[in-house]
Amino acid sequence: MSQDMLLEIGVEEIPSALMPGALDDLKAIAAQRLQQSRLEFSEIITLGTPRRLVLHVKGLEEKQKDTVIENRGPKKASAFNQDGTPSKAALGFARGQGMEVSDLDIRDVAGVEYIYAVKKESGGHTVAMLPGLLTEIIQALNFPRSMRWGYFQTRFARPIRWLLAFYGGQLLSLRIENIESAGWTMGHRFLASGPLQVTSIDEYYDCLRNNYVIVDPRQRREMIWSQVREVAARVGGTAMENEDLLTEVSFLVEYPTAFYGEFSISYLDVPTEVLTTSMISHQRYFPVFDADHKLMAGFVGVRNGTDYCLDLVRAGNERVLKARLEDALFFWKEDTSKRLADFVPGLRDVLFHEKLGSILDKVECLRSLAVLIGANLNLSNKVDLDRAALLCKADLLSSVVYEFPELQGIIGRYYARQGGENSEVAEAIMEHYRPRFAGDSLPASETGVVLALAEKLFNLTAFFAMGIKPSGSQDPYALRRQALGVVHIIIDLNLRAFLRVLITETHVVMSRSGFQLQLDAGETAAELMDFILQRMRGVMLDRDYSYDLIDAVLYQGQDDLQQIVNRAEAVKQFRESQAWEDFLVVFNRSYNLSKKWDSTEVQAEFLVDESEKNLYALVNHIKPKAETAFQEHRYNEGLAMLAGLRPAVDKFFEAVMVMVEDQDLRGARLGLLKSIAETGNYVADFTRILQ
């Protein structure tokens, strides 16, 4: 027989950001603890609002599963005296197990007989076990930020104020600090009064519904989104889709009612991003756009409650937003009364890193670096690059970015345009932070591409050269993300970039700009290349290249990330082709014998057999052509040429024995084989390919 179990942990308002994780954890911890306790169940669901975490275990068996416990005792040989009576050892063991010697079993373990105590333990009653188990589950919940309250030592996200637990129709009694579970819950903080008695799980859900608590977060979320869309549609607009905002709002309310509010169109002069950021991050409103995707002078807010006195709530919210937007307008006007370049000298007082100086020091270095990388990649031009680098951090000192740090770059672009900078420079200011997160768009303007690379290479080189590297989960300067950004910019935009050279040059430019770096350029480049290639590896795995293939191509000619992908793709395709088998024979036969030989030199005068003279001539003919093909990135063609050596290679091995006594002859033959085996190295390390 089974019944449902329900636990409600009543709390003061838990931060919305912690709720999704807390509900997942509650579910996982409950499943784990129940399984450990051999309590079978059919399903676990967790529900919650800001004021409650709810654990509902469906179909929880009434009894713990029976189990058999087997304990090994002494060897049979020492368990019995010669007359067959039990020895002291056996008696002691039986006493320890609480059994009679006659009840002990004898079992064979790898040819040796031992006495065994085999006990059937019949399972306990679930209802008796639950209070202890639920207390453990509550105490096992961990939050990224937790607190103590009152006189107590328990830590939780916010204080626990009540507990309610049922198994079937039976109330369970548990206690956390001074809180004892009792047969009551609480409804909506303002729409229900006092503790509400409940006597069963069904009644619990009814009670919440009747007291303005939508306890299922999915249901709340759907209610909110459909209300928000409807309210926006009523004014002919579309509400902004924003998953994070929707999740956050759904964990800020127990009973949602959406409403529309307005603000003066005079604020629409302020950049849209500033207005929407203010609405979202300060007020948790949904911005509304018209049919032309233009921001409307209104918003959708979500109240925690019904539509009672909704006009009062609307008026209050409108007034708050007005004050916010007034601030935004003030900052915007204040910022745009200056030119973007006027902010630059102030960057002297903004610290980049205590060991690496100010942002202005960085900007000065970025100017040289951007010009250098631009020339290297043949992108953009010196004037735009220098200008964009000079201005790219200026908006950090603007009032708007001070208020909304997440708008860095975006605001810089607005101010640059307003100040008459050309579009390459303005776009680059915004784009140089990209990609800001996984899946973010890449810079599109040439100047933006170069500056984005310069920004990331500067940061990576600077920190690596100071010995500051990510370790484990510690990556305070987001160096992994930036390395990944470098990888994506290069391979997704098809850039031909010699990365090791760029890192070395970045190091040189930094040193020349007066940065005191701890590691030299060579060491920095070695460590950083390795770090970037690790990211590269991850990207290739995501793109379904196999492990062996990635390892084979990653460390050959590693400077050029674009070609790593191209070589992987070429080998992947070549593997599917007819010629692959021939190529493998050629490679394996030549590689296996010559792997310990360290020269590709062939002294042709020592060759004697017709087959080896033929092969030698053919290799001399084919190899330069294949190498040219590789250098021109026609990898498949080159590999096919090598595969074409197969008949000659086969004949060679049929006709001669390589490892002959004559050292000169052996050397010539090994050199010849080595020279064949090494040709493909330009493309991949074929020894790593699983065949």
Added chain:
Amino acid sequence: MNFQEIIMNLQYYWGQQGCIIQQPYDLEKGAGTMNPATFLRCLGPEPWNVAYVEPSRRPTDGRYGENPNRLQHYYQYQVILKPSPDNVIELYLESLKRLGIEPARHDIRLVEDNWESPTLGAWGLGWEIWLDGMEITQFTYFQQCGGFDCYPVSAEITYGLERIAMYIQNKESVFDVEWVDGISYADVHHQAEVDYSQYNFTAADVPTLTTMVNLCEEEARRIADLKLPQPAYDYVLKCSHLFNLLAARGAISVTERTGYIGRVRNLARTVAREYLEQRERMGYPLIKDESSRAELLETKEVQG
């Protein structure tokens, strides 16, 4: 309800709840938290319930009296309940009713807001409390103060008096708030806002203030060594205000700021330690209930 009635209603309500109604501390400070009635009293095992108005100064927030929502001098209403009672939120909501704010008619939310003061070595978790989208109160459970764990934990309730008054009186500008019949907030404070903005941003003499900061810091350290925690703390407060003036004047670089915060934190920690030791020497006279004394001091031993 005019401005002073709001204050008087809060005083009366929290007085009824058993709070000591203290008066503002007589030194410049950025927030009611810096008043020794909060910063020092939150330390150690002794119960403490207090409420007071705190005039607070934030030099960089000055707007020459032109912004309807920002002031460089404003009022907080501060309540400390130590230990935090189980019904602390209900007590707070009841206080709103005393101000004529009926929660059911509005949208009242508790939105995560964690508080940290690096200079005081203090932090806590709590909320900002929203009334129809407007933050009217900060609510914090103190976890650490002066680098020491708080046990028991205090609940701190900080009302933004001007905002609440604007809401109650339906005013768009703080300066239009009615203080008492026929007298507005502007009548009382506007010219001072203009003058202080000018002083904070342009007139304050940087070398003089720098000298004063250094003198106050030296004095704080000297007095702390004499085991006089509260006089030493006064000089920490003076340091803090002078430093904020220098920051408003744009005279503080980032490196200087970091260094300064570290130095003040050390001073605050020293003061906190001296205070804790002093209370222990005195035998914790505020523990009036002898049965809880044993329990409180036992926990202290465990924490060691």
